[in-house]
Amino acid sequence: MPFYEYRCAECGHEFEVMQKMNDASLRNCPECGKPELDKLISVAGFQLKGGSCSRPTDDVPACGAGGACPACE
Ligand SMILES: [Zn+2]
Secondary structure, eight states: OOEEEEEETTTOOEEEEEOOTTSOOOOSOTTTOOSOEEEEOOHHHHHHHHHTOOOOOSSSOOTTSSSOOTTTO
16 A cells, blocks of 8 residues: 655645545645645655566666666566
8 A cells, every 4th residue: 555745835744645546635734734745755655666677678767766666667
């Protein structure tokens, strides 16, 4: 289950939460209660995906380099 990172635009509170892919994004900040949460890129999920890539080629950049890696799709 991937982690998602959120930051509150109102008070700056940052936190991570474990959610299913289909779960709705959080809106309300647990600190100040304002619906100002922005979803950030999941760092944990990003590293997990990159680490699973074992077959980068010359034509296709490795995962995390901005391209689609067929080894990870
Ligand atoms: Zn807040």
